[in-house]
Amino acid sequence: MPTGYQIDNPTGLYFLTLQVIDWVDVFTRKIYRDILLSSFKYCCQNKGLRLWAYVVMSNHVHLIVSTDHGKLPDILRDMKRFTATSILDTIEN
Template sequence: MADSYQIKDQGGTYFLTCQVVGWVDVFSRQAYRDIIIDSLKYCIVEKDLIVYAYVIMTNHVHLIVRSNSERLSDTIRDFKRFTSNQILKNIDANQSESRKDWMNVVFEYHARFNKRVKEKQFWTHENHAVELTSNEMIDSKLNYIHENPVRAAWVENAEDYLYSSARSYAGLNNLLEIELI
């Protein structure tokens, strides 16, 4: 992994991208997006995670976060481990998941190349961590996150996408309580 994309300052503010292996469009289903939201809520309350911005796309999640406990790497590792386990269990238990067999093939394939994963790999190892050290960087990444659903042509206005912090920045109710940056 490139040294420049690691979380070095455990108390710093970072832009992160958590990507599903093989770019599998898992989050096209609400149940899996809700697992991400619930897990972020848990991390905020129990692990001192501060979420400034987020968006859940079909195959990746962008975040701007900081850790009050200065254990950001540990928190993100735990978040990815928990959500991976929960989503994989949900996929297997969901009788109406038409893509189950195909997704499991992809997850099993990627696990074969990772010594730390036994059966299935859900997330890529990288988080593409970029420390945000200036207001210009923060503004750029915040705009990038919020414009993702607009660029994907899902919504006309960023605040119309339910699984994004753009709603909070527009003064609307949001699924996840965040801190404005």
């Protein structure tokens, strides 16, 4: 698994790109985009994520984010895990 860029200043402002595995066009359906957007909202309200801007494409997302709590890697990990699990559960059901 590639490590990519490391967040060395957890309270800094970061431009991130999150992609779907194999570039599958998941976000073309509103139901899956809504799951992603509700994850953003939850993390902003409850985990201290500051979402400055975002663009949802069909198979990836661009974000400009920061946090006041200094735990950006932890917030992103939890958000990605919850979002992926929720989307997979929705697809299977």
